[in-house]
Amino acid sequence: MTVMLRYRFFVHTLSRRNYHRRAPPASSAEMTELLARYASTPPRPLNLAQLLSYGHPITPDSVLSSGQYALSELPRRLATRVRSLEALPFIVGTNPYVTKTLNTFKESFQWLATHPPLTTLEDNARFVDQLAALVQRHANDIPTMAKGFQECSRYMSPTQISDFLDGTIRNRISVRLIAEQHIAVSQALNSPNDPSAYVGIVDMKCSPKAMIKMCGSFVTELCEATLGASPAIVINGHTEAQFGYVPVHLEYILTEVLKNSFRASVEQKMKLRKSGKTDPVPPVVITISPPTQVMANGPNGHSTYLSMRIRDQGGGVLYSNMDRIFSYAFTTAGRGSEGNSDDGGGPYAAQHVGGSASIGGEDSEGDANLFGEITGKGLQTGLGTIAGLGYGLPMSRLYAKYFGGSLDFFSLEGWGSDVYIKLRCLDEAGDSKI
Amino acid sequence: MLKYGNHGRLRLLRANTSVRHESTALHFYQNRQLELYASKEAKRLTLRQLVYFGRHMNEERLLTSANYVRTELPVRIAHRLRDLQALPYVVVTQEGVDKVYELYWSAFEKFRRYPPVTTLAENEKFCDFLRTLLDEHAPVIPNLSLGLSLSSPYLPPDKLDSFMRRMLISRISRRVLAEHHIALSETFSGRGKTTEGEPHVGIIFTGLNVKQSIEHCATLLNESPLWATESLGSGGYSKRANVLIDGHLDTNFAYIREHLEYIVFELLKNSMRTTYNKHAGESILPPIQVTIASGQHDVGIRISDQGGGLHDARNQVVDPSDLFSFSHVRNATRLEDERLGALRSASSSEHGLKATVDEQIGSWEKTLSKESWKIAEQNFQSRIGIGLPMSNIYATYFGGKLELVSLDGWGTDVHVRLPKLGTNLEGIEV
Numbered sequence: 001m002t003v004m005l006r007y008r009f010f011v012h013t014l015s016r017r018n019y020h021r022r023a024p025p026a027s028s029a030e031m032t033e034l035l036a037r038y039a040s041t042p043p044r045p046l047n048l049a050q051l052l053s054y055g056h057p058i059t060p061d062s063v064l065s066s067g068q069y070a071l072s073e074l075p076r077r078l079a080t081r082v083r084s085l086e087a088l089p090f091i092v093g094t095n096p097y098v099t100k101t102l103n104t105f106k107e108s109f110q111w112l113a114t115h116p117p118l119t120t121l122e123d124n125a126r127f128v129d130q131l132a133a134l135v136q137r138h139a140n141d142i143p144t145m146a147k148g149f150q151e152c153s154r155y156m157s158p159t160q161i162s163d164f165l166d167g168t169i170r171n172r173i174s175v176r177l178i179a180e181q182h183i184a185v186s187q188a189l190n191s192p193n194d195p196s197a198y199v200g201i202v203d204m205k206c207s208p209k210a211m212i213k214m215c216g217s218f219v220t221e222l223c224e225a226t227l228g229a230s231p232a233i234v235i236n237g238h239t240e241a242q243f244g245y246v247p248v249h250l251e252y253i254l255t256e257v258l259k260n261s262f263r264a265s266v267e268q269k270m271k272l273r274k275s276g277k278t279d280p281v282p283p284v285v286i287t288i289s290p291p292t293q294v295m296a297n298g299p300n301g302h303s304t305y306l307s308m309r310i311r312d313q314g315g316g317v318l319y320s321n322m323d324r325i326f327s328y329a330f331t332t333a334g335r336g337s338e339g340n341s342d343d344g345g346g347p348y349a350a351q352h353v354g355g356s357a358s359i360g361g362e363d364s365e366g367d368a369n370l371f372g373e374i375t376g377k378g379l380q381t382g383l384g385t386i387a388g389l390g391y392g393l394p395m396s397r398l399y400a401k402y403f404g405g406s407l408d409f410f411s412l413e414g415w416g417s418d419v420y421i422k423l424r425c426l427d428e429a430g431d432s433k434i
Numbered sequence: 435m436l437k438y439g440n441h442g443r444l445r446l447l448r449a450n451t452s453v454r455h456e457s458t459a460l461h462f463y464q465n466r467q468l469e470l471y472a473s474k475e476a477k478r479l480t481l482r483q484l485v486y487f488g489r490h491m492n493e494e495r496l497l498t499s500a501n502y503v504r505t506e507l508p509v510r511i512a513h514r515l516r517d518l519q520a521l522p523y524v525v526v527t528q529e530g531v532d533k534v535y536e537l538y539w540s541a542f543e544k545f546r547r548y549p550p551v552t553t554l555a556e557n558e559k560f561c562d563f564l565r566t567l568l569d570e571h572a573p574v575i576p577n578l579s580l581g582l583s584l585s586s587p588y589l590p591p592d593k594l595d596s597f598m599r600r601m602l603i604s605r606i607s608r609r610v611l612a613e614h615h616i617a618l619s620e621t622f623s624g625r626g627k628t629t630e631g632e633p634h635v636g637i638i639f640t641g642l643n644v645k646q647s648i649e650h651c652a653t654l655l656n657e658s659p660l661w662a663t664e665s666l667g668s669g670g671y672s673k674r675a676n677v678l679i680d681g682h683l684d685t686n687f688a689y690i691r692e693h694l695e696y697i698v699f700e701l702l703k704n705s706m707r708t709t710y711n712k713h714a715g716e717s718i719l720p721p722i723q724v725t726i727a728s729g730q731h732d733v734g735i736r737i738s739d740q741g742g743g744l745h746d747a748r749n750q751v752v753d754p755s756d757l758f759s760f761s762h763v764r765n766a767t768r769l770e771d772e773r774l775g776a777l778r779s780a781s782s783s784e785h786g787l788k789a790t791v792d793e794q795i796g797s798w799e800k801t802l803s804k805e806s807w808k809i810a811e812q813n814f815q816s817r818i819g820i821g822l823p824m825s826n827i828y829a830t831y832f833g834g835k836l837e838l839v840s841l842d843g844w845g846t847d848v849h850v851r852l853p854k855l856g857t858n859l860e861g862i863e864v
Binding site: 237289292294305307308309316319408411412413414415416418422 | 725726728729732734842847851
């Protein structure tokens, strides 16, 4: 017992030392009371129309209202996060990475929950700065938690982990959406002549083609650097289609999917080269379908969606592995699996791990550990965001589904795969709830 | 019970009612016989077993095959009859379902009473018997579809669809066994149909070339009078959607050719129709892209069209797999007048509906010779709607899969997967 207390004190002071600039953490009684108050109010779904209304048009009043909206929505959501972390098995909660995450959340929650109302634009300017800093502080949440889960893998089942992660990531998307929307709207107030079609972080004239080109060139560089070759990208369909969406979400999805397709294509080509075929790497073909209204009986009535299909000739996924590709759980891909992609998984197996499978050192077990992969990348490269790091398919799907869309994966074993992405057009989203 | 004015149907009804009236109570107590057979387990086979058994045919084996068919089929029919008997009374007395029940009962009785086959001559008679039964049961599919669709207010969608699936897949399995045995008998006696030297054992083509089958179906469709609408002016069909094939072009595997071709035919038909409807005003129709892939255990076929996708004014389904459903809850078109009308015509026609490519081509040829384009158009427009459900049944019979995915506003992709090693058991219930 004493050892435990000392350990917790150590961690507590560690975090104190790191965050000396801000107010010291609340006493546990105050925190408990605050949390109880916020966590007990029922969760309110995000009202997209309301969120967008603050940015259209942008006035000092709308900016302050946006700030108030953020101040009312964020604490509750952060309280949910704290609660869900606290609900993890005790042994998991004592893991230093999990504890660190929990404490960061408690501090962020406390700051937001006790923040005074915004009455002037100066108040807001200060608030926005601090909010941006908060977002930055939380940038490494997922890799940090992933490291923790890796160490706790024997205390939680894959289902428990994936349920927790699904909820956490969805919550995170909401929190960032609200926070970044407010930051963007505040900044836009200061640049009124910006002719872009942005409403906060929503681009009403988002061009899939432009986004594909942007993500494509990034992934091409990465692929060339890692594997020495890359497929071309062919864009067909309604190439000039535009829709309202959050570009950073689309960017994440496209990057992850393209990374999968690119790597599979090159590895498949190398495999075929061994049997004497010398054709170049076949291109990745992306077909864009225009915004189409669907009269389904879903909760959102008539909705408009834009669809995309990303098709590669990367050899496909073994049918026996198809149920695993969306899980956060371990895969059967071996480290450095270039040579033996025939067993368990094929070219895509390593994709689950979301990057080159050749990051070694974490684990000497035969089964590649997804978390080891991510944390390796996340903490090594020091990249702040999750974009471009592990969890590729399951997270992309969460992003796609966030506004009511979908992401489906089909495979022709031995030939290639198709990823179908359907995204809700936010310019026509109307009164929908998320 | 004088419900309908159609003479043929009236006759049938009269015959049915007299049998029913006589045997209603008798029928109830007679059920013991059925229960005896229904309590036996079906002996499922794999494709490989069917091929292996047929490869080294001799008289003894042929007779064993005959007796296997003779004893196995009544067991499977008995299972279906018990299934029917468990449905709500209001469903089985529904138009269409009642006829199917009678047909099944009569087939069961005939099999039950059939003596063992001990000589080649008796086998010949047995094959004739099988052929007659197969023909008699040709109206089952449209009647069942009609009856179950009409019953959809009385059955929850899951129950309705799972019942339909068990019926259809058992039907396929019985036809496979019967037709395979008939084909083996014909080969043995030297009267087999010429198959242009393609290697086959019974109805299973051991070196089925997927690309050739696809090309064959595409040609059949392109030469059909399906496009005979206003585009026909000076004798000749106007635009066609090209079918382009890529992937592992030399994929060969052992499979029942009729099944593969039905699936490809129906899917290409859907693709062509939607492509034509979406791009009617253009001079060139976008092509349909078919990709063949040979995997470890399966052959994959992907058909991509630019027909606009699955969500349109007509199809209001939530999920593409609802298109396989016979319940109007999942698929509202099941109870549309046009659909029911088409099913009724098919139910009362003398040819019924076997769900094969040949029978569709046959009917088209008749249309061509009559030169009545109105009929062609009618057949084309008033779709019966069993293409997709039946394709799904054929695909899943030996453990394959059929999935549709829509790129709304652009086109539809269909992914078919068929097992190529022949080691999966038939997908019927035991």
